[in-house]
Amino acid sequence: MKNKVLEEFDSIVLDSSQIKYSDDSIDEAELLNQFHIRAFINSLEREYLFYEVLEVTQDIIPKTKPITNQLIVVENNDWIDSYIQNRKGKYSIEIKDFSVFKHYIFYIEDYEFNILAEGYNMINRFFEIFRKYESMKNLIL
Amino acid sequence: MKAQAVFPFLTEGYEMYRNKTIEYYHASKKAFTVLHVYDTNQEKTVEVGILFHQVEELSQKLMTEFLYDEFGMEYDQGMLECLYYIEHIEGAQTFILSLGDNVVIIKAKSVELITEGVYAVG
Numbered sequence: 001m002k003n004k005v006l007e008e009f010d011s012i013v014l015d016s017s018q019i020k021y022s023d024d025s026i027d028e029a030e031l032l033n034q035f036h037i038r039a040f041i042n043s044l045e046r047e048y049l050f051y052e053v054l055e056v057t058q059d060i061i062p063k064t065k066p067i068t069n070q071l072i073v074v075e076n077n078d079w080i081d082s083y084i085q086n087r088k089g090k091y092s093i094e095i096k097d098f099s100v101f102k103h104y105i106f107y108i109e110d111y112e113f114n115i116l117a118e119g120y121n122m123i124n125r126f127f128e129i130f131r132k133y134e135s136m137k138n139l140i141l
Numbered sequence: 142m143k144a145q146a147v148f149p150f151l152t153e154g155y156e157m158y159r160n161k162t163i164e165y166y167h168a169s170k171k172a173f174t175v176l177h178v179y180d181t182n183q184e185k186t187v188e189v190g191i192l193f194h195q196v197e198e199l200s201q202k203l204m205t206e207f208l209y210d211e212f213g214m215e216y217d218q219g220m221l222e223c224l225y226y227i228e229h230i231e232g233a234q235t236f237i238l239s240l241g242d243n244v245v246i247i248k249a250k251s252v253e254l255i256t257e258g259v260y261a262v263g
Contacts, residue, residue, distance in 0.1 A: 015166075016165055020161075053201065055201055055203060056201040057198075057200045060197070086203060086205045086207065087205070088205070089206065091242040092242055093242055129162055133258075136190065136260070139192055140166050140169060140192075141169055
């Protein structure tokens, strides 16, 4: 597996992750899901927003395995090939071009996130959803 | 192993606000979502919070024939109830939340239904 390192982090602490599905349209849904990772990088809020997400996995890395905190893109994208093989039958969102999807791996502390998505953006603060409200914030603590 | 509905009285409606957001919080190992669903007991649409405890995994997968088989569900049955679970011998459970063409897989110890003070935002 050949990888390209996009970013490397000296100090990163995972805060939360989010899967977001939007279907406001009366007709067919148009957008694929989003996957967000919120982390403190050098104690500052950073939210990574992956868009047009096909699949996501979250794994715990065994403590015995030393890891570097980094975001990488896998250059040989075997995942998309198996995804295409599995995507048989009828789905509400049509995908015209599978070549735009990339396999990202985000290593944070002892977590490994694998993300099959078109791309990502980063914003300099947490975009809160539920924690904006005291009643829900208290449930999550 | 056949997937069972967690809250059989909560079903996906036909025409409603269908956005869904689920979050996982590293510090508390909880996951949380709020759903707009139809409650067949109350015979109305309600907002409910679903709180997962001791979460080990939160993943998104394409719903395929293979997954339907794995969950012991009929391919043409669809997913009418909002949340399913499969119980494992060791006490952990796999929860399955339908999300359009995909499912969210949540591996957790337990789940709690919250009916007060929750809003489907985002």
